[in-house]
Amino acid sequence: MEEILYIKIEQNIPVAKREITFRDLGTLYCTNKKVVQKLENTTFYTLPNDTPQKNMFTIAKVYEVIHQIYPNIQIENLGERDFIVDYEKPDSKEKGKTMEYVKTAFVSAIVFFGAAFTIMTFNEDVNVADVFDKVYMLVLGTSKEGGSIIEICYAIGLPIGILVFYNHFRRKKIKDDPTPIQVEMHTYEEQVNKALIAASSREGHTIDSN
Numbered sequence: 001m002e003e004i005l006y007i008k009i010e011q012n013i014p015v016a017k018r019e020i021t022f023r024d025l026g027t028l029y030c031t032n033k034k035v036v037q038k039l040e041n042t043t044f045y046t047l048p049n050d051t052p053q054k055n056m057f058t059i060a061k062v063y064e065v066i067h068q069i070y071p072n073i074q075i076e077n078l079g080e081r082d083f084i085v086d087y088e089k090p091d092s093k094e095k096g097k098t099m100e101y102v103k104t105a106f107v108s109a110i111v112f113f114g115a116a117f118t119i120m121t122f123n124e125d126v127n128v129a130d131v132f133d134k135v136y137m138l139v140l141g142t143s144k145e146g147g148s149i150i151e152i153c154y155a156i157g158l159p160i161g162i163l164v165f166y167n168h169f170r171r172k173k174i175k176d177d178p179t180p181i182q183v184e185m186h187t188y189e190e191q192v193n194k195a196l197i198a199a200s201s202r203e204g205h206t207i208d209s210n
Helices: 033-040 059-069 090-125 128-140 149-166 180-203
Strands: 004-009 012-015 019-021 026-029 043-046 053-058 074-077 082-087
Touching (some): 004 033, 004 059, 033 059, 053 059
Antiparallel strands (some): 019 043
8 A cells, every 4th residue: 555644844843953854844644654763864954054044945845855765655734835944043042032031021111001001091081080980979979089999999900800801920821721912923923924935935935846
């Protein structure tokens, strides 16, 4: 019987070495374990230089390299038809950690003060203080002076509601579902990858079979 090799490759593959093997590319499966073992240690592609770079490949290139080793094997693709190999040198990641911390702190500060400003302008726009005064008057029959239990509950409930909505506080999650931020980040990364692949294909930079 003709052997079948199943291969699954993700849309974006981060690597830290120039010599890319099939083990780095994705998951291989075949009933013949020797085929998988040999391919996993086989070089798929060697990057031309040592600078950080993104290279776009088609699945046809993967088929071409595999068939050079096993001409008669049948290949079933379970993953992407076009994918990106994102190369970064190991030392560049170490050097970039400090800058990442600085960027994270800067973005966190912008988000914090931006959210605070948005909440304050919303409260002023809809006149929340006046609404609280009217609710207090309707419930107790007297006008309030200064703060009340309504403002206290509002101030406590607002951050709790935000934490529950985003489902993430420090490293702990309230439930196992992905947070809205994680969903948006995944969508953003997927769109960026598709845009890079489409642009590379239009410009003729995609690495395809010969």
